[in-house]
Amino acid sequence: MKHLMAVDSELFDLALMEADRIETTLDLIAAESHAHPAVMEALGSVFTTKTTEGYPGRRFHAGCVHADTVETLAVERCKALFGAEHANVQPHSGTSANLAVYFSVLDVGDKILSMDLSAGGHLSHGHRASVTSRCFRFEHYGVDAKSECIDYEDVRRRAKAFGPKMIVAGASSYPRLIDYGKMAKIAKEVSAYFFVDMAHLAGLVAAGVIPSPVPHSDFVSFSCYKTLMGGRGGVILCRDPFARKVDSAIFPGCQGTAAVNFIAAKAVAFKLAQTEEFRRIQRLTLENAVNLAAALEEKRYRIVTGGTDNHQVLMDLSGQGVSGATAETVLESVGIVANRNVIPGDAGRAGQVSGLRLGTSAVAARKMERPEMDRIADLICRTIENRGQGKMLSAVESDVCDLCRAFPVYSVWQKNDTMPVGR
Numbered sequence: 162m163k164h165l166m167a168v169d170s171e172l173f174d175l176a177l178m179e180a181d182r183i184e185t186t187l188d189l190i191a192a193e194s195h196a197h198p199a200v201m202e203a204l205g206s207v208f209t210t211k212t213t214e215g216y217p218g219r220r221f222h223a224g225c226v227h228a229d230t231v232e233t234l235a236v237e238r239c240k241a242l243f244g245a246e247h248a249n250v251q252p253h254s255g256t257s258a259n260l261a262v263y264f265s266v267l268d269v270g271d272k273i274l275s276m277d278l279s280a281g282g283h284l285s286h287g288h289r290a291s292v293t294s295r296c297f298r299f300e301h302y303g304v305d306a307k308s309e310c311i312d313y314e315d316v317r318r319r320a321k322a323f324g325p326k327m328i329v330a331g332a333s334s335y336p337r338l339i340d341y342g343k344m345a346k347i348a349k350e351v352s353a354y355f356f357v358d359m360a361h362l363a364g365l366v367a368a369g370v371i372p373s374p375v376p377h378s379d380f381v382s383f384s385c386y387k388t389l390m391g392g393r394g395g396v397i398l399c400r401d402p403f404a405r406k407v408d409s410a411i412f413p414g415c416q417g418t419a420a421v422n423f424i425a426a427k428a429v430a431f432k433l434a435q436t437e438e439f440r441r442i443q444r445l446t447l448e449n450a451v452n453l454a455a456a457l458e459e460k461r462y463r464i465v466t467g468g469t470d471n472h473q474v475l476m477d478l479s480g481q482g483v484s485g486a487t488a489e490t491v492l493e494s495v496g497i498v499a500n501r502n503v504i505p506g507d508a509g510r511a512g513q514v515s516g517l518r519l520g521t522s523a524v525a526a527r528k529m530e531r532p533e534m535d536r537i538a539d540l541i542c543r544t545i546e547n548r549g550q551g552k553m554l555s556a557v558e559s560d561v562c563d564l565c566r567a568f569p570v571y572s573v574w575q576k577n578d579t580m581p582v583g584r
């Protein structure tokens with residue numbers, strides 16, 4: 162960081178402040194975790210400067226000898242980690258990965274069946290605000306009103322009536338396991354491709370903590386920065402017969418030059434994901450989510466679906482008379498970050514939804530365990546119930562800071578390396 166300090170002290174100071182924010186904030190954002198310092202070093206490495214198009218051995222620029230090795234390493238590690246036949250590690254994001262999966266085997270106007278955003282799906286699964294909805298004809302399935310879980314019979318009925326060319330499984334906020342076998346069977350019955358977006362779940366899947374969609378699907382995509390704890394960017398896995406189509410849908414179809422530094426960071430993340438340390442963090446992520454949900458329920462907060470099978474806990478705040486947005490704001494004021502989220506059957510508008518989505522990936526990376534989940538549940542409830550009461554909130558803020566200081570982020574991995582950035 163010494164060069165950044167010399168060239169741009171404003172940016173340098175911001176990086177220091179961000180590092181401090183991370184250390185002193187309880188991060189319950191379900192879509193993030195803390196990348197290993199080795200991942201960050203790869204992201205900021207000399208590979209940032211290499212311009213290259215195409216794939217290893219088939220590049221459009223010279224000088225790719227090491228870039229080729231980096232990408233091959235990332236691909237091979239990724240395939241081994243997930244037991245996939247083919248991996249494309251070039252997507253700049255999960256959204257780009259999804260777009261490329263659609264365009265790999267579909268034509269503009271083709272039909273896709275996916276989960277509705279209001280039930281937990283993602284924008285890139287055909288939401289009207291996403292370009293995906295302008296390219297393809299989407300129909301959506303939701304969740305059962307009572308169980309708040311996917312109703313596979315309903316998916317089957319819709320698939321038969323709609324006749325999609327592709328069925329998408331996967332979500333941004335769905336705390337239960339998806340039965341990939343059942344979804345694949347439905348896709349087969351209607352001769353549709355089966356695509357799983359496991360953006361949120363990749364780390365849990367890599368560690369074998371929850372079932373993998375890979376054996377059931379034609380395509381799988383994920384982002385690397387959520388439970389996988391890697392850098393930014395996405396990945397596509399697919400069966401061998403789709404490999405060429407996926408590769409050309411990414412380049413030149415949807416993207417230009419590859420981000421070799423991103424790919425290097427992915428390679429590091431895939432290596433780390435094969436360690437016992439990583440598997441421990443993923444087991445802890447799952448246990449923490451289950452325990453956090455139980456602790457909140459004990460305090461009479463309703464948890465959507467009554468619990469969780471992954472890293473997400475979705476709180477329904479409608480009984481507390483507070484919106485998800487207000488809860489998000491007051492929690493951030495005491496150093497707890499989480500995000501407002503729509504819940505099944507939500508009456509609120511997008512900004513005023515009734516849900517709060519929590520995730521335990523980042524606190525597991527800090528090695529927080531069950532006692533800390535009880536404390537976190539207590540801190541959340543005290544904050545929501547005492548909103549508007551400055552003195553009470555100051556006491557919570559101080560408790561949050563104490564808890565965070567007891568579980569430093571970057572010294573978790575490297576005893577001698579206390580900060581992700583340093584002078």
Ligand SMILES: Cc1ncc(COP(=O)(O)O)c(C=O)c1O
Binds near residue numbers: 332384
């Ligand atoms: C299910 C799902 N797919 C795709 C994405 C998009 O990933 P990215 O932010 O890398 O574009 C997300 C992001 O939250 C997601 O939850």
